[in-house]
Amino acid sequence: MKRGKIRLSRKFLYLFAILCAAVWVAPIIWMILASLKPQNSAVTILENLVKGPFTLENYVEISKSEIWTWMKNSLLLGIISTLGAVVMDSMAAYALSYIEYPRKKLIFWFIMLGMMVPVEAEIIPLYQEMVELRLTNTYASIILPALAGPFGVFILKQFYDGIPRELAEAAKIDGAGYLRIFLNIFVPLSKSAIFALGIFLFLGSWNNFLWPFLTLTSSKKMTVPIGLPMFNSLMGSDMVMPMAAAFLASVPMMIVFLLFQKHIIKGITMTGIKG
Amino acid sequence: MTAKKGRNLRAAILFLLPFMTVYLLFMIYPIGKGFYTSLCEVKLDFSQTYVGAENYKTLFGDKFFWQSMKNTLIYVALNTPVLIIAGLLLAMILNAGLRGNVVFRTVFFLPYVLSISVVGYIWKFILQPYSGLLNSLLHRLGMQNEIMWLQDERLVWGSVVAMTVWSGVGFNMIMFLAGLQEIDENLYEAAEIDGAGIWAKFRYITLPGLKNITLMITIMQTIASMKLFTHTFILTKGGPGTQTRSIVHYIYVKAFTENKLGTATAMSVILLVIMLIFAAVQHRIGSEREDKERMVG
Numbered sequence: 270m271k272r273g274k275i276r277l278s279r280k281f282l283y284l285f286a287i288l289c290a291a292v293w294v295a296p297i298i299w300m301i302l303a304s305l306k307p308q309n310s311a312v313t314i315l316e317n318l319v320k321g322p323f324t325l326e327n328y329v330e331i332s333k334s335e336i337w338t339w340m341k342n343s344l345l346l347g348i349i350s351t352l353g354a355v356v357m358d359s360m361a362a363y364a365l366s367y368i369e370y371p372r373k374k375l376i377f378w379f380i381m382l383g384m385m386v387p388v389e390a391e392i393i394p395l396y397q398e399m400v401e402l403r404l405t406n407t408y409a410s411i412i413l414p415a416l417a418g419p420f421g422v423f424i425l426k427q428f429y430d431g432i433p434r435e436l437a438e439a440a441k442i443d444g445a446g447y448l449r450i451f452l453n454i455f456v457p458l459s460k461s462a463i464f465a466l467g468i469f470l471f472l473g474s475w476n477n478f479l480w481p482f483l484t485l486t487s488s489k490k491m492t493v494p495i496g497l498p499m500f501n502s503l504m505g506s507d508m509v510m511p512m513a514a515a516f517l518a519s520v521p522m523m524i525v526f527l528l529f530q531k532h533i534i535k536g537i538t539m540t541g542i543k544g
Numbered sequence: 545m546t547a548k549k550g551r552n553l554r555a556a557i558l559f560l561l562p563f564m565t566v567y568l569l570f571m572i573y574p575i576g577k578g579f580y581t582s583l584c585e586v587k588l589d590f591s592q593t594y595v596g597a598e599n600y601k602t603l604f605g606d607k608f609f610w611q612s613m614k615n616t617l618i619y620v621a622l623n624t625p626v627l628i629i630a631g632l633l634l635a636m637i638l639n640a641g642l643r644g645n646v647v648f649r650t651v652f653f654l655p656y657v658l659s660i661s662v663v664g665y666i667w668k669f670i671l672q673p674y675s676g677l678l679n680s681l682l683h684r685l686g687m688q689n690e691i692m693w694l695q696d697e698r699l700v701w702g703s704v705v706a707m708t709v710w711s712g713v714g715f716n717m718i719m720f721l722a723g724l725q726e727i728d729e730n731l732y733e734a735a736e737i738d739g740a741g742i743w744a745k746f747r748y749i750t751l752p753g754l755k756n757i758t759l760m761i762t763i764m765q766t767i768a769s770m771k772l773f774t775h776t777f778i779l780t781k782g783g784p785g786t787q788t789r790s791i792v793h794y795i796y797v798k799a800f801t802e803n804k805l806g807t808a809t810a811m812s813v814i815l816l817v818i819m820l821i822f823a824a825v826q827h828r829i830g831s832e833r834e835d836k837e838r839m840v841g
Binding site for chain 2: 278279282283285286289290293294296297299300311313314315356357358360361363364365368369370371373376380382383384385386387389390391392393394395396397398400401413414416417418419422446447448451472475476478479483493494495497498501506508511512515518519522523525526527530533534537538
């Protein structure tokens with residue numbers, strides 16, 4: 270009797286899950302199908318959408334636009350900011366976790382202060398600063414503020430705090446200095462945390478909108494999120510071409526996601542549980 | 545002993561130096577500069593004249609400032625609970641261990657990695673009248689009139705929140721899932737032996753077990769929602785009229801359309817102070833939790 274009830278409610282749950290999943294995936298399927306239709310077709314009539322004709326001409330057409338430049342820029346800026354941040358953050362985190370010196374706590378809190386300040390609240394003075402440094406519309410204007418975020422320092426410091434000190438002490442007795450202990454013990458033991466942080470930072474960089482939108486003005490320098498709306502605004506009421514552009518621009522991130530899903534999930538739980 | 549101390553200090557400085565340099569130049573300096581600029585009138589050539597609290601006075605008398613504040617708070621009030629409930633619901637689906645669990649997780653999380661420009665674009669075409677996907681579907685089901693999802697001020701926030709949930713719920717879902725997996729399996733078994741139903745188990749085991757994580761997500765979500773800009777900027781351009789223009793959006797307009805950098809910066813400072821208050825609350829709750837854990841441990 271009870272078994273049957275449980276089985277029934279499980280069936281309902283399954284049905285509900287499938288319904289939710291259908292709703293969630295529908296917009297993406299729609300984007301992909303619409304991008305394969307001839308230009309100016311009515312892509313909201315569902316029969317037309319699944320019946321032919323299909324074509325790749327939209328993809329050929331947008332390949333002639335600057336979309337490849339934008340994707341290259343996004344990729345380049347994402348990789349440089351992420352690598353730079355991961356190296357600097359892990360070094361700073363090591364100094365805040367393992368090395369002992371006076372006023373360490375004060376320095377830690379001083380860095381934490383920046384965690385509470387959203388970029389959105391300092392865009393105007395940052396913009397003025399970039400104008401003064403003549404850095405507007407350069408890659409440096411995107412990379413430098415990305416390196417200044419203390420999020421990674423905080424996450425890695427928490428992680429380093431959990432590494433057993435006996436390992437470092439043993440290495441010290443063998444004559445290892447701070448650099449060797451860092452490179453041979455702390456970094457290898459936190460490889461997965463560093464990797465998760467890296468994926469997470471890359472995701473943030475790839476999707477960053479407001480700041481690049483303000484500082485990157487020439488279309489050659491733009492990233493995907495900034496270039497796409499500009500491209501779309503040239504398309505008028507045609508839905509098909511922008512859908513192709515949107516999908517093409519999403520492919521790299523979808524691949525990263527499918528390959529590194531576990532790391533992204535780990536990155537999220539790290540922020541949550543430790544934050 | 546002192547030699548060792550000196551060595552420690554030197555090592556610490558070397559390890560901290562790269563991060564601290566960019567941190568001071570591109571995080572701390574702009575914050576400090578912002579506080580000063582908010583007290584200045586800024587000319588087009590960026591020359592500043594000190595004007596005291598003038599910018600703040602202008603803002604407090606500006607009905608668009610209060611509207612942007614109200615809009616942002618509406619978004620926070622609607623978005624936070626919906627994102628939490630949706631996240632919990634999806635996490636519970638995943639936690640049930642259904643067949644094809646990985647597929648469900650992938651599907652629910654996928655929109656999170658899409659660029660907001662892409663998300664905004666898809667949703668614009670789902671929600672627009674006459675040729676949008678949603679209205680076409682509703683017409684098919686027999687609806688006669690056109691629903692103005694983005695132009696009707698009674699519906700527009702619902703539309704914005706729907707898009708936010710679709711694209712952002714993955715984050716909360718993963719957090720809740722981690723929380724659910726921490727709950728002791730034996731508690732459910734014991735409750736089942738005592739004859740507890742699904743609802744009782746949810747009410748007396750699941751919810752209390754998720755208390756901490758829910759609190760954390762609530763604060764993180766509130767802070768994130770306060771920074772609303774891209775979602776409405778791309779989906780509604782702040783419209784209809786200025787009905788969905790957020791604080792950050794108004795900062796942008798003041799600075800780059802109206803060229804009032806001083807007033808825009810004053811608004812940034814106000815936003816900053818609000819965020820610091822939230823962060824202080826978050827820290828307070830976090831340390832209370834730690835204290836409790838320490839007492840139990």
